[in-house]
Amino acid sequence: MSGRNLAFKRNASQVSIHKDCFQNECKAKNAVDGITNEWFWNKCSLSSDEENPWWNVDLGIEAIIHNLHIVGFKDVKQTYQIEIKSSTGINNFHRVVTAAANVDTNINVIGRVVNLTREVKGRLHICEVYVYDDCQENMCGYDCKKPCHCRDATIWDKLSGNCSNGCTDEWEGSQCNIQAEETFDCASGRYGRNCMNRCNKNCKGDQRRFCSTTDGSCFGGCNDGWKGNLCDEACYEGYYGQNCSTKCSDYCHGGKGYCNKIDGNCKFGCMIGWTAPLCDQACSSGMYGHRCAYKCSQQCDKQECNNTDGRCTRGCIPGWTGEKCRKPCSSGMYGHRCAYKCSQQCDKQECNNTDGWCTRGCIPGWTGEKCRKRVYSFNLKYIIASV
Template identity: 35%
Template sequence: MSGIHVEVDSQTCYTFPLLAVNATALDDLPEKIDVTCTPPLTGRVVRLQKRGQVNEYEGAHLINICEVQVWGCRDGLYGAECVEKCENCKGSDPCSAVSGHCPHGCQPGWQGDTCKQECDAGKYGNNCSSTCGHCNHGDACHHINGTCPRGCAAGFDPSDPLCKKTCQNGRHGENCSEQCGHCSENKPCNPVNGTCASCQLQFKPPLCKVCTGNWYGTSCELNCSTKCGGDGSCEKDTGRCVIGCVAGYRLGESGFCNETCEQGKYGEECLQKCGKCNGGCRHDNGHCVAGCEDGFEGDLCART
């Protein structure tokens, strides 16, 4: 084996050293010699070529080999020891037996020269070129198909597995479970927080779901009663007075301030008693409209 060069497509794999020139030098060689190319080489032709000194020992010019076996990595493996596994090559192509490189790129969801690295967070699909949708809790989507592991963020349609479609049909919020308010010109509200750019008349921004001031009703088309006490406000769905009634009125069974004080009473909550009036007093301020009984005077007929 003295001076033999092992080449792979003209690339030097290994060169055997020159042996001392004597009749017994070849007798010391082992029966089997393993040669490993370092670094690993790829090619189609393995060549063994004799080089070396010329001398009187004729045997030194000969290559006497009984058998040559050329070993390479099995399909699906690569590297110096053929222990690295090819993975995720596009079209299930075999990778390079030396480097593990995938010749035609990676399957969807994978990147890198050996296609063993998942897409960066926020990316998925073929060549990791697609951007994730709006996943709930800020989750990254699945690196292969882009689906969100825990559903969609507020404002995005839960029926869309990629969470890229906003809420439709006047809905907003988490799982699109909230109904938009009364946005002006029936425009859609913000799909995330439900706010309107502006409201229809008598609705309070930004959600446009509650009546402003002293309006009530499903469309805020009704005025609260002028007999409501305090700031005149009423319940926005029923119109019932929130802070009782103005002086001279009381809540009836319906909850509206549509009944005057009973005979002989006046004022807030009808708690005051009329004075010594002829024919009763006003229900709001207690004034005696027909004057006082004998012996009494004043608007309230309370002085003698």
């Protein structure tokens, strides 16, 4: 972690303040005062017992957020839902982390508002939040409001105003604040003033032929995973491919930020019920579960089931019950949804769970597959005597 902490003394808010806190204690601003008071509970931000309690900080500007460092109270384990939103409220980042005391998470997104939510009912206790970020391209100064013409400017360049890697085209001076004369023609593969710069290797195709000799822009666009006129900007988390225009699947294990920026393959596999490598297709019909390795129950109607947990989506074939249709009808019942009673004339009232045939035969005086036909007996002696 290095550079500016843009959360310092910015406008912070939280869902509520705990009832045991006095004036200036447990407030949201205590988590951005630059003081790590992880052993003094009332010097931190502390909410009441709430359902999904939240805390957030408005950085005041949109910036490129590289790293988030959260200091909790002592070694109390908490699960945070981290969200980073733009000035217009668009959610550019989402991640769930669980840790005791300190949380470090690396990020590379543009945002203005950092929101933390505890995903259970209880208190949210945060002692300090550090947001390490960088100004957007071409902007410098601690508040990122000063135009900047440094080439490949580091955070320290943007804070100091000095350009350690030289100036962008058409600018010169130690702080690159003097506009230079027009650039001139260069040999293929180079561009800029005095032809000091090489075309970016991420230009699509042969970069020596597809790069402007004046400003280095890539005529043929960028290789997958890169964007910008110079093809020097990697895709933000959650995007990949040509011009970073395709969203990673929501079903990548760990969230859509965990996909390869070139081809979109999910780095850590898929969530349950989805297939690799892009995790954008549910298990094929009849399969479910982790890596789609399990077959739906044969007793599912048409053998169709939910791709994640195997529950039969169309119900069960006759004779079976339960979410996964693995339980036969209870004794004395049969058929669709086990809704029919076995014939009272079945021996011990037991029958086949699917079609109701009496499995032990019939009680005396009855016959047939379901024992529904009465047997009539005749007295042979009486018939002979009467003849």
